[in-house]
């Protein structure tokens with residue numbers, strides 16, 4: 686992803702459209718894994734996780750390549766130990782090292798080539814302190830859409846809103862192209878989203894190339910086990926925890 690695609694309109698809507706009910710659980714899980722230390726979040730967005738996490742960690746540094754998303758984050762009351770930086774997760778760098786590095790809520794999938802995804806994993810690994818962990822959270826590969834090539838799904842939003850999404854999957858590029866029609870009290874709008882699907886096996890190989898090994902794979906922030914099950918609901922997750930190979 687070269688150009689930021691998270692514009693002012695998405696930044697303004699983000700906290701309503703992505704008010705995930707598992708945010709407190711996510712924060713609790715990540716805080717424990719960080720050991721109360723220093724956290725780096727790539728794709729920090731509006732600070733959904735970074736702000737509450739800062740209350741449980743020594744410091745949080747959030748990087749995002751969308752000035753609009755960072756501006757939305759700055760509308761929140763920001764704690765002193767939370768810093769925000771504009772940068773691309775593939776290349777942004779600092780001398781600092783972190784106990785926990787985050788590529789969560791599908792960040793990796795927004796990079797639409799294997800090279801770009803690998804660059805992010807390598808960059809994340811390079812910023813880990815000794816004993817630190819990298820956490821990657823992606824949506825469960827939508828096996829039915831992958832099988833069928835095309836799929837339509839609907840989603841109920843807050844209030845009377847709804848979203849209708851058509852998904853088209855291409856095996857050659859592993860790209861899932863989604864066109865989402867949002868309908869709510871404000872009217873309707875369409876959003877195109879292209880994501881490169883990552884099977885856990887390919888992601889693990891990227892992590893190995895970056896000098897990491899898998900230490901945990903779970904399906905939700907309660908720590909529930911992940912099963913490669915095609916009947917799993919589309920919204921379920923694959924959460925992977927890596928640390929440096931000894």
Ligand SMILES: C[S@@+](CC[C@H](N)C(=O)[O-])C[C@H]1O[C@@H](n2cnc3c(N)ncnc32)[C@H](O)[C@@H]1O
Nearest residue numbers: 691728729730733749750751754772773774790
């Ligand atoms: C789905 S949002 C997730 C925000 C936040 N992590 C959360 O969990 O709510 C994805 C974020 O990744 C950011 N992003 C996309 N491409 C990026 C890149 N190349 N470098 C850094 N951030 C990027 C977007 O601007 C957006 O804020």
